[in-house]
Amino acid sequence: MPHLDLRLKTVAKQIQANCHVDIGSDHGNLLVSLLKSGRIQMGIAIENKRQPFENSRYALIELAGEARFADGLNGLAAGEADSLSICGVGGGSIDAILREHPERVPPKVVLQPNRDEKLVRRWAIDSGYHLVDEHIVWGHWPYAVMAFQSASGNDPAYYDEDQEAALMFGPINLKRSTPRFIKRLNEERQYLLNLEGLSDASRYRLELLQKVLHRKQDETNH
Ligand SMILES: C[S@@+](CC[C@H](N)C(=O)[O-])C[C@H]1O[C@@H](n2cnc3c(N)ncnc32)[C@H](O)[C@@H]1O
Known part of the structure; x- marks a missing residue:
């Protein structure tokens, strides 16, 4: 094998x-x-x-x-x-x-x-x-x-997910939201926040990261 x-x-x-x-x-x-x-x-x-x-x-x-x-x-x-x-x-x-x-x-x-x-x-x-x-x-x-x-x-995998965020990060990944996945998203957000002069693509990615992480934070608080 x-x-x-x-x-x-x-x-x-x-x-x-x-x-x-x-x-x-x-x-x-x-x-x-x-x-x-x-x-x-x-x-x-x-x-x-x-x-x-x-x-x-x-x-x-x-x-x-x-x-x-x-x-x-x-x-x-x-x-x-x-x-x-x-x-x-x-x-x-x-x-x-x-x-x-x-x-x-x-x-x-x-x-x-x-x-x-x-x-x-x-x-x-x-x-x-x-x-x-x-x-x-x-x-x-x-x-x-x-x-x-x-x-x-x-596709039911996208049900109840932000379409653009789900396309970027994966609808099933977002639903599972394992600690490692969320940690990785947080790290990437921090990395992009520390960069000067973001490209349009990076700025868009950062917007989606903020959206996803805020939503996850809200879900944890409720
Ligand atoms: C990096 S290797 C990956 C090999 C293997 N699939 C893996 O994941 O370990 C990519 C292979 O895809 C082949 N490849 C790329 N485009 C292709 C295409 N349009 N048709 C057939 N083979 C292609 C390349 O020749 C190369 O051998």
């Missing part, structure tokens, strides 16, 4: 499927672990760089998996997989990959953006996917791991 760090272990726990596709598979460890643990019956690795593609192909030899040299969903036909993951890349890249061929995105999706997680949550709302679970992995920096399921109607 290959070694998975806590980030990929958290991703793996969200996946259970017949056929799963991992875009940006690199070393192939996620698919190998999913196949060997029986969480999936078949795996498709998609890579657009030669060496990671070769690594994935080698890792999947003698397993019920195949590696494809392709750019994102260009390597998958509609209906071929029932579950998909993209991990370890920016939210902008994830968003671009998923929007290129919406009809090829399977009904279950697990995403782990390294940054710009708001773009991933926005993709889901725009594309008819509900957020069914999310976790923060406290690694080198906080990694978001989000599980989505295609569904109709408004």
Whole structure:
């Protein structure tokens, strides 16, 4: 069994499927672990760089998996997989990959953006996917791991949450509000308050942080 760090272990726990596709598979460890643990019956690795593609192909030899040299969903036909993951890349890249061929995105999706997680949550709302679970992995920096399921109607995860704050920090994270999460938000607020000359993006983030933390304070006081 290959070694998975806590980030990929958290991703793996969200996946259970017949056929799963991992875009940006690199070393192939996620698919190998999913196949060997029986969480999936078949795996498709998609890579657009030669060496990671070769690594994935080698890792999947003698397993019920195949590696494809392709750019994102260009390597998958509609209906071929029932579950998909993209991990370890920016939210902008994830968003671009998923929007290129919406009809090829399977009904279950697990995403782990390294940054710009708001773009991933926005993709889901725009594309008819509900957020069914999310976790923060406290690694080198906080990694978001989000599980989505295609569904109709408004996403209940956003019910009773400020939409903009929930897109930025995660509606399930906000509902759970673990001590570590709140501590991290407080630290970021303090950091931004100490900065001189905030960019528009940082000022907006600070506004949302203030809003969330005031609300949490009010809830504690009542
Ligand atoms: C930083 S690695 C992450 C590897 C692994 N998913 C993980 O989380 O440990 C990102 C991988 O995604 C691949 N990648 C990036 N954009 C891609 C795309 N559009 N299609 C296929 N692979 C892509 C890169 O070649 C690279 O191997």
